[in-house]
Amino acid sequence: MLRVRPILFTASFENTVEQLRQLGLACAENDGDRAVLDTGNGKVGVCRQAPDHRGTLLAFELRDPVIFVQRTLADGTHAELAETSAGPGARVNAPDGFSFELASSNDLRLPDPGAPLAVVVTWRTPNPTAANKVLADIGAKFVQDRADGGALFRAKNGGFVATAAGWSSGVELGIMRDGEHLPLGGGGESRPL
Template identity: 40%
Template sequence: MLRVRPIHSTSSARSWERLLTALGMTGGEDDGGRRVFTAGSGRLVLRQVAAGSAEDGTTAFSVEVGDPAEFARRTNLAAQAGTTRTDIAQADGDSCRITAPDGLSFTAEKAPRTVPLDGTDPALAVVGVWFTPDPSTAAATLLHIGARPRPVPDNDETADFTAKNGGVLLVRPASGHPRGGFGFEYDGCLEHLRERLVTAGFSPTVTEEAFGSTLHVASPDAGAAAHAPESVWISLRHPMR
């Protein structure tokens, strides 16, 4: 199994919880400063950190799998048969760590037996983003771990994938060190979601782009974390996706 589950470190966890709830996510287990939120498709971890720390406002690329040891074994076999190399740290029963050819290191953690979806908005999907100067090998790594390619509107360096058990994975070209990011997709009426956010006290804006509409909401990290994006994006799922 494979499920998208980025880990977002923040000193503004309470504000994030309010936004995620308004988006239609539900909060679940609280594990020592980490709280997991579930969407209709995919999950997101909020990790509490000190304000002004280097991690504040950053996102770690991460996934959930059924059996980390078996996942590590199969991923190693797939990588050996392919054209890129993926280093797998020893699985400890709860997680394993994958280091991709571009240097990005991410965890695959053991998924819970069941994920309660009561109260979640089924139209909301968590999107994990892999920013990298080497998008082709990042895309190959995602194929190795079982992500499913989906069509993209442009024939460029971007790559889109879905995870069998929930969520979306994107590869996007970027300069500098590879890093993670996240956003959301919505497979429903974006205007209804906008109205829900307004009712909850937020001030979302809508941008019309070549392949659909996107909602933008001010990030709870804006102004508090030096390198955090200014807004959180929720894209309308395009028919091609």
């Protein structure tokens, strides 16, 4: 099981949650400081901005962190069991030092084939080829190549991640409706952890 669930850290928590709801995302959780919104094809986590976190972080959900770490290490990408922002899970470290978390989840639903919305995260990196290997090693399925050397990958349980060339590693959150990108206010790039 693998689902895209980027985390958006924002000083405008309530406004961000409302903006995502207006785009059509369903609020699955909200405790006032952390919310999870679902498109039916990937989820988005929203957290109040903290001093050590800003912008958007790449993150996923998975079923079994122990098996995930074993398989990812066997495929050649560094992974370890770790505490995530949503509880127990795993952390993956890309060759350039960029890292992301994968939180354990019991939600094994596959993407809704009729869902008009989808989460599409863009991982900008100086080395798209290495990022492509990391995504393949964690179980994301290759969809298509991109002109800049990046590629588009699909997570089995929902959401997409595109790799793209960039001067430094960072993440951009996108929501698509019927193949068209929807405007998101603000935005931001992550930084290596």
